[in-house]
Amino acid sequence: MNANTHSRRAATAVTEAVTAVTKPRTSTPDKARAPIENEPQAPLVAISDIRRWMVEADRQLEMAFDAAxxxxxxxxxxxxxxxSVMVAxxxxxxxxxxxxxxxGRLYESLFVPMACIHAAVKLAEGTILQHPLEGAFELLDASLEALDPVNDAVKALPLQEGQTDEEKSALFQASRIExxxxxxxxEVxxxxxxxxxxVDSELLYGALRVVEYAHNELGAGVYARDLEMCEDASAPFASAIAVLEVTLRExxxxxxxxxxxxxxxxxxxLDDAIVGVN
Incomplete structure (x- = not known):
């Protein structure tokens, strides 16, 4: 199968995936029925459960990647x-x-990796990769459902209150940067x-290393919600741009x-976001 055929299959799969993971959720008949008096209730999902599901999903994705x-x-x-898409x-x-x-931001961010995984499942049908990919998708789907803002696990989390206007602005800009x-x-x-x-070039390999370094530096700042750390990533980004420009000359x-x-x-x-709080 040639590269164009792979690309067409992937594009079709991604389109189907986005539709699949973004369509409105509907209750099953079992979930929709009225509760029976004194009926045992399922244990509530905790954030620790969601964390465990997502870590396990990542493990299965890495296992599939290693086997590809x-x-x-x-x-x-x-x-x-x-x-890339699972890191944040x-x-x-x-x-x-x-x-x-x-x-809430995590809930929204899960749609992209789920769409990509759905596409990967389509490509992996009938191979040894299908099972771990389906398992990862199911775990993220359960996480997404548990992260719905109406659920108790989310409602039990604290609100971002008691912050100064400056702190709120910094938090907003950190989220914008992410x-x-x-x-x-x-994506780069x-x-x-x-x-x-x-493009078999040592220059391109070098450009990749510099972009990855800049990405990791920015990721550390975003994770810490520290704008000074985010600002420190601006210089590595400039270096990555310079190296990639040299690569394109060749x-x-x-x-x-x-x-x-x-x-x-x-x-x-990134620079605009930093200026926005200074």
């Missing part, structure tokens, strides 16, 4: 899932001071990794030009 054939499309997709949600759920607002710059840098990493085989690649533009937008968005 090198150079195959599904390996690249799993690389993107494990090392896993950071968030590990917070000891998780708030209702954090849970949603924009951090995610865009993750995925694009570069996808082009490594076609290898004129359309996808890498897109990655460069995305990386520039990530740095601009």
């Amino acid at each position: 054939g090198s150079g195959e499309y599904i390996e690249k997709l799993l690389d993107h899932i494990c090392h 949600p896993l950071h968030t759920i590990q917070r000891e001071d998780l708030t209702q607002e954090d849970a 949603d924009n710059s951090y995610c865009m840098a993750g 990493i995925a694009i570069i990794r996808a082009r490594l085989h076609a 290898h004129d690649d359309v996808a890498l030009h897109g990655a460069l533009r995305l990386l520039e937008l990530a740095k601009t968005s």
Whole structure:
């Protein structure tokens, strides 16, 4: 099967996946019935349960990634899932001071990895990868349902109250950085990794290392909700842009030009967010 066929299958699968994970949830007949008096109730889901499910989902995804054939499309997709789109949600759920607002952002952020996993399941049908991928999807689906704002586990979390206007502004900007710059840098990493085989260049490998360093620096700041740490990532982003520009002088690649533009937008968005609280 050629690369174009793989791409068409992946595009179709992603479209189906987005529809599948974003459609309104409906109660099953069993869930919808009126409770029976004195009927034993299922134990409430706790945040620790959700954390455990997400960590186990990540373990199964990594297991599938390790088992995927090198150079195959599904390996690249799993690389993107494990090392880009799952990173921020896993950071968030590990917070000891998780708030209702954090849970709300986590709820929204899970739709993207679930859509990608659904696409990977489609590509893995009939292979040894299908079972761990389906297991990971089911665990994240259970986590998503438990993170619904109407559920007791979320309602029991503290609100972000008692903060000064400055602290609220800093928290808002940190969330903005996570949603924009951090995610865009993750997409750049995925694009570069996808082009490594076609553009066999030491320069491109170097660009990847610098972008990954900048991404990790920013991730540490976002996780700590520390704007000074986030600001420290601006210089590595500038270095990553410079290295990628040098790479493009040697290898004129359309996808890498897109990655460069995305990386520039990530740095601009980061700098604008920092200026917004100064």
